[in-house]
Amino acid sequence: MAETMIDVEVVYAAVDRQVLLTVAVAPGCTVSEAVRLSGIADQFVGEDVLALPVGIYGKVVSDPHVRAVEEGDRIELYRPLLADPMEVRRLRAAKAAKNRQ
Template identity: 60%
Template sequence: MVEIEVVYAAEDRQVLLAVTVPSGTSLKAAVQASGIAVRFPELALADCPLGIFGKVVVDADVRAVQSGDRIEIYRPLLADPKEVRRLRAVKAAMAKQRNS
């Protein structure tokens, strides 16, 4: 058996669950076994990227958990960071023109 943590941060709350799973369990299977979907029914686990200690894991269906892993469930981005940065630059340029 392997002891891991599964964490998820919604907009309004955060949850950290300590879970014990059999050796060889994949990240995705461990997240499903954690029961986090019951606490966050709106969470589409099949579509959420997973990571360990801040690093995205591409093969979450295959990669086996290791003792002490902290599996993080990532939310989809609400806005494209490049677009937000571009809009901020346009707004700053317009403010600079008004003050000139």
């Protein structure tokens, strides 16, 4: 009897584009395996997307080599931030306050 596959999504947003791929994997497949099997690394040549931190629906997965995926999971690859959002917000507020004077 053939093993039933489950579908998961793998998504990565680069600065200039984003890619969402659906991949069918075997039950028990780990997050890392699902990312590799999706082929998303082929979409971003020159970037080491397989080494990026990952999460499922916005929650970071601390050990993607152990955590098994579930049907319908959306695996997200997180690229490093170019700027600290808190600092950007603080600078924008200071600029707005200066312009009001």
